[in-house]
Amino acid sequence: MALAPYQKALGEPDELREILVKIRSPCNTVTGHGLVAVCLQLSSLRTWKRKKRRKMSNALKQVFNKDRTFRPKRKFEPGTQRFELHKRAQASLNAGLDLKLAVQLPSGEEQNDWVAVHVVDFFNRINLIYGTISDYCTEQSCPIMSGGPKYEYRWQDEHKYRKPTALSAPQYMNLLMDWIEVQINNEDIFPTNVGTPFPKNFLQVVKKILSRLFRVFVHVYIHHFDRITQMGSEAHVNTCYKHFYYFVKEFNLIDTKELEPLKEMTSRMCH
Secondary structure, three states, rough: OOOOOOOOOOOOOOOHHHHHHHOOOOOOOHHHHHHHHHHHHHHHHHHHHHHHHHHHHHHHHHHHHHOOOOOOOOOOOOOOOOHHHHHHHHHHHHHHOHHHHOOOOOOOOOOHHHHHHHHHHHHHHHHHHHHHHHHHOOOOOOOEOOOOOOOEEOOOOOOOOOOOOOOOHHHHHHHHHHHHHHHHOOOOOOOOOOOOOOOHHHHHHHHHHHHHHHHHHHHHHOOHHHHHHOOOOOHHHHHHHHHHHHHHHHHOOHHHHHHHHHHHHHHHHOO
C-alpha cells in the first residue's frame, strides 16, 4: 500500500511508517489487543522522533554555542544600509529561497555593499564552524595546514611571514582569522559610513579573504568531517558551503584553480 504524503514523516523507520498506515486507513480493522500493540508501537515512534529532534537541536546548539565561537562576531550597526542588506539576505535564507537565487544582487543595490555584507557573514559562519572542531585540530593531529596529501597551504603576510611559510593548521587558522578581522574592521577597506566610497582594491582584498576562507572548508571537510558528522551538524555545514560556493561563483570571486580540492564533492552537492 502506497503512503500518502502526510504519512511520510521525515526520517521515520519503514516498519513504523506501516503503523501509521494501519491506524489512519479508513479500512482499519485493528481492534482489541492488536490495537493496544499498535498504539504502543506508535508511542515508541513518537519517542524516537522526540529523541531525534532533541539530538538535532543539541547539534545545532553546539555549532552556534557562543562559548565555542573562535572569536567575537563582527556585527552590523542597526539603522545602517549594511544592516538592512544583512537582514534582507538572512530573510531570503530563512524563507528557504533557492541559494542560487538568494545570492543574486537585489535590484537597485550596489554590488560592493552586497559583497561586503556577505564577506562579513561568511567570516562569522566559517569562524563558528571551525570553532566547533578546533579542539580536535591540534599541532599533533594537523602539523601542516593542508587539504589531503595533494594540497598544502602556506601562510604569508606583510609582517612576520614575508615568505610562504609552512605552519600547523591551528597556527594557520589563528593567523587567518586575525588577518581577516583586521581587514573587515578597517574603515579604509570596509567603510561603514553611508556615502563613503569603497577603495579601488576592494574586490582584490575580498578575493583574497574568500580564497583563504575556502581553505578552512577544505581542511574541515577533508580532515575533520567525522567530527562534524558525530555532532549531527553536516547538514548545516553543507548548506553554509553551498551558500558560499554559489556566492563566489555568482560574482567570480575565487579562481577556479583554488576550488580544485573540493571539486568532486562540489559537483555532487551544488547542481
